[in-house]
Amino acid sequence: MMDVQVRLARAEDGEAVLAFCEHTWENQSDYIHLVWEQWLAEPEGRIFVALVNDVPVGIARVFMVSESEAWWEGLRVDRAYRGQGIARILNSQREQFLRENNVKISRCHVNSRDKVMLGMMTRRNRKIVAHYIPHKTTPISTVKSPSGSTFTQLNYRDFTCALELVKSPNFYGENNCFYVSPGAKWQELKIELFKNLIERGLVWGIKQSDRLVGLAIESSLKQKSPETFWLGYIRGTKESLPILLLELRHLAFQKKYSSIGGFFPTCELLLNFLEKGGFWKSYTGVFSLFQWDNFS
Numbered sequence: 001m002m003d004v005q006v007r008l009a010r011a012e013d014g015e016a017v018l019a020f021c022e023h024t025w026e027n028q029s030d031y032i033h034l035v036w037e038q039w040l041a042e043p044e045g046r047i048f049v050a051l052v053n054d055v056p057v058g059i060a061r062v063f064m065v066s067e068s069e070a071w072w073e074g075l076r077v078d079r080a081y082r083g084q085g086i087a088r089i090l091n092s093q094r095e096q097f098l099r100e101n102n103v104k105i106s107r108c109h110v111n112s113r114d115k116v117m118l119g120m121m122t123r124r125n126r127k128i129v130a131h132y133i134p135h136k137t138t139p140i141s142t143v144k145s146p147s148g149s150t151f152t153q154l155n156y157r158d159f160t161c162a163l164e165l166v167k168s169p170n171f172y173g174e175n176n177c178f179y180v181s182p183g184a185k186w187q188e189l190k191i192e193l194f195k196n197l198i199e200r201g202l203v204w205g206i207k208q209s210d211r212l213v214g215l216a217i218e219s220s221l222k223q224k225s226p227e228t229f230w231l232g233y234i235r236g237t238k239e240s241l242p243i244l245l246l247e248l249r250h251l252a253f254q255k256k257y258s259s260i261g262g263f264f265p266t267c268e269l270l271l272n273f274l275e276k277g278g279f280w281k282s283y284t285g286v287f288s289l290f291q292w293d294n295f296s
Contacts, residue, residue, distance in 0.1 A: 004085075017032070017036065071106075098294045106291070106292055127291060128288045132286070136279065140249045150206070151205075179197075197217055204247070
């Protein structure tokens with residue numbers, strides 16, 4: 001029986017890890033080489049490495065997006081060692097770490113093309129809580145909003161009405177109260193997080209007659225796509241969403257980004273506005289968001 005050891009990643013693991021990550025998929029390049037050093041440096045994350053004869057043959061990462069929420073990513077196994085239980089061993093290590101640190105909720109997303117990972121999640125009884133489709137487009141240099149509509153950066157005085165918009169069922173867009181935080185990690189848009197995002201100037205809104213009718217929150221994909229102005233949340237009325245999307249394209253131009261994009265929820269109305277607003281699907285397939293309780 002093969003002896004597999006697991007420990008936390010070290011800088012010297014990089015050469016072997018990046019070598020087998022070159023062959024993760026048949027017809028698609030991996031991104032691990034873009035984030036490896038960043039992942040090692042981030043104190044909120046842990047990369048677990050599986051070793052056979054002291055040689056790295058698999059990795060799996062977990063990142064604490066908050067004290068009670070973890071994001072799973074970066075499960076990779078050397079092609080020569082697939083089908084031998086390496087992924088199961090790494091996942092068990094992640095689970096043990098989270099339980100020991102009393103982290104209750106875990107999430108991850110899986111692309112609809114990744115049949116192997118979807119099958120693994122199904123066998124583990126993981127539940128899908130939402131679906132998202134990445135879209136992207138180019139910035140625009142000018143925009144003319146309808147009379148009576150104002151695009152503005154929200155501040156602490158707008159917090160109460162902004163929170164009401166997030167919580168109310170009478171708006172379209174993100175209905176599960178998730179924010180796609182930097183690095184494409186979903187977390188619950190809790191009150192303290194929302195306050196922090198407003199204080200940092202990352203929340204933008206559409207007001208009509210001084211009433212907030214739509215809002216969006218900035219995010220980023222860090223090293224994966226630094227030239228893109230990424231959105232982590234969007235919600236609004238039927239009338240405000242097309243205006244908001246155009247204003248955000250103009251904001252991206254003002255900030256000197258070469259493109260604007262995000263993971264958008266599969267709200268039919270929003271997807272229709274994205275298409276009409278010049279956005280296109282930037283990835284093949286749909287991303288399913290899974291969520292589970294680490295203690296159940």
